Amino acid sequence: MIDVDKALSLELAPLTFEVERGRLRAFARSIGETDPVYLDVRAAQAAGHPDLVVPPTFFFSMSMESDAPFAYLESLGVDMRFVLHGEQSFEYQRLAYAGDALVLHDRIIDVQVKRGGAMELVVKQTRVHRGEVLVATATGVIVVQHRQAAA
């Protein structure tokens, strides 16, 4: 079982993510995106953007950029093989673009025990800023399955 007090007090270091054009193109191609505002700088600029647009779900990817993106779960004793992504949400304040240096602040905002301990839900929130300006907030629910307890 996850130590809830430990989870809620975990200090997760801020992360700086430099948005690169090549990475955005690779992401766009991997999801079958063909809209040129995500692939072609000139098309993005012609549409009024300063550079390639960061697509809606790429903010989740930024959190994966640390050296050990799942270390916070492992530090809580979670076996990553039994983890599922339960829910994900984003709130958007502004668009982000290639060339931006964004700063991410993560924290665990909730831990819930479900099904008599057969699973636990870990809720992590990431606030993404460009300078002082909030760009987006990402909230993810990670489902930790305890197979033995479920038997």
Place this chain on the structure above:
Amino acid sequence: MTSRRIQVGDPLPAFSCSPITRTTLALFAGASGDTNPIHIDLDVARSAGLDDVFAHGMLSMAYLGRLLTSWVPQDRIISYAVRFIAITPVHAAPTCTGVVSAVNDGVATVDLTVSLPDGTVTLTGRADIHSD
């Protein structure tokens, strides 16, 4: 892109994806940064008692994001949330659909679904959009 006022019942321009290959998963793992081996390494999947790897939930969420941004410019999206309902197996071909379920005070709410050809709903979601 919409050219008239958004109304309740409006469908989004649904589309079906190509079948998800292992290559899709490898490329998405690298590009998305989600390198959890359960999605790309059969040995790890089997060690967890699974028959095979399965697709990242965030891949389906990204497909649904394409549905949204093919319908309205991205800066009109206020919020976008999904619940991952079922695993997407390798070789599945997800279909993304959406419909406007409410319009209030300049905000349109869209109900979103990703489903597989056998009828399995893998993901449900909701987005709020500036409607004008």
